[in-house]
Amino acid sequence: MSFLKRLFGGGGSEPEAPGKAKPAKEMEHKGFTIAATPYKADGQYQTCGVISKEIDGTVKEHRFIRADRFAGLDDAVDITLRKGIQLIDEQGERIFG
Numbered sequence: 001m002s003f004l005k006r007l008f009g010g011g012g013s014e015p016e017a018p019g020k021a022k023p024a025k026e027m028e029h030k031g032f033t034i035a036a037t038p039y040k041a042d043g044q045y046q047t048c049g050v051i052s053k054e055i056d057g058t059v060k061e062h063r064f065i066r067a068d069r070f071a072g073l074d075d076a077v078d079i080t081l082r083k084g085i086q087l088i089d090e091q092g093e094r095i096f097g
């Protein structure tokens with residue numbers, strides 16, 4: 001990023017990549033871990049999360065992003081966790097395939 005952008009407020013630290021941010025909240029569901037990792041996009045929070053489970057000694061992960069956006073972080077976290085539960089209930093371990 002250029003010096004002028006940082007000087008006039010167009011810079012700062014780069015946002016973390018979607019799904020790679022520190023989880024805002026985690027929960028367990030049917031042996032899976034759901035981590036809500038919403039991120040800022042156009043002034044709102046984008047629904048984003050990671051579903052993980054240890055299978056045969058290896059931790060498998062499935063990252064998901066949805067089009068839903070919310071003004072508040074709490075709403076984005078709640079919906080992300082609900083979407084994670086829905087994915088697990090519908091697909092189970094096939095989600096990693």
